[in-house]
Amino acid sequence: MITYPFTYRRPNSLAEAEAVLKSSPDAKLLAGGQTLIATMKQRLANPAVLIDIARLGELRFIRREGDALAIGAGARHHDVATSDEVRNAIPALAELAEMIGDPAVRHMGTLGGSVANNDPAADYPAAVLALGATITTTKRTIAADDFFQGMFSTALEEDEIIKSISFPIAEKAAYAKFRNPASRYAIAGVFVAKGKSGVRLAVTGAGPGVFRVSEMETALAKTFAPDAIANITIPSDDLNSDIHASADYRAHLVTVMARRAVKQALER
């Protein structure tokens, strides 16, 4: 499969990337390319310019910053999955990274790419939302609650680039995913986190975009145990329905995955 033609640019710094992005109509940022290139091969995307930011060292870091873990947008899934810093601070985040795609995809795909794309079945958005992370861009900082705006839609402006994401370190956290065995995307995935700001629970794969379940959060804030949410089922009205799973089945899976996530978080 051959993509449409495009012009390739590889800036040497983030500042240069920002300038090129501003001056190039119909440009796309290229990081790991594991979604974008597949989409271009299907000719479902046709950017005039690709701005390759994969090699920018300033985007590729993982470090502890006080009570949070800061990860550069260019960090590969493999980097996050195998980082001692991540495994010590938020093991659930390393485990989530290890569940994305397959080993070859994890060698290329990036945190920033996944979050900017906001695929409704992607894994990282669940962690970003449940941990109450903060997204730092070339222009500002954005709270996770304001960032994700539905299917493939985010608060990012056309000429804005994600620099890093700061994840507050949770007391307990876990991610449980029921995945499509062919695509490895989540049919339903639940990330639960218990931290300073209480309990937050985010669902990916089941709906048109990542979302929180406040009824489960309230119940878990009272009693952080799988049984506390066993009888809570989310309405299936707005959930996805496709050849892989019906909306009702996804609603059922959300409760099952949420219970599993809480159980795993407690077993740590």
Added chain:
Amino acid sequence: MPAVNLTVNGKRVSADVEERTLLVYFLREHLRLTGTHIGCDTSQCGACVVHVDGRAVKSCSVFAVQLDGSDVTTIEGLARDGKLHPVQEAFRENHGLQCGFCTPGMIMTAVDMIRRKPQLDRETIRHELEGNICRCTGYHNIVSAIEDASKRMAGGAA
């Protein structure tokens, strides 16, 4: 057209290529290294796996121009001095293939897997192979071959 400089299987290669040339086409059509296969249109099958700077990558999902300056190893670059790589040898001895179409990708994935996880059990191998599809459903012997190769390599064979 931009110039691309790569080291492929230890040899330096330079070429002017169209931006949209995927690495797999660069390898197959410009360098005539046809051991790297294309088995799907959706980046899912893994027949095209090669190593870029030592890491397994799907060569159908990266443009050659992105990798300027990188070191690429393909299935053709594994054997040394006429002697098969231990993973190739193990695939041969364990009958780790039927039609053989997926085999180059399976072997490149296996070499990368053994590098990252020298201690491999069968369940881990199956999990690690999730990005490689065999349409002959020959996974059983593929798993045996990788298990065998990892033991040989742990013994210092390579």
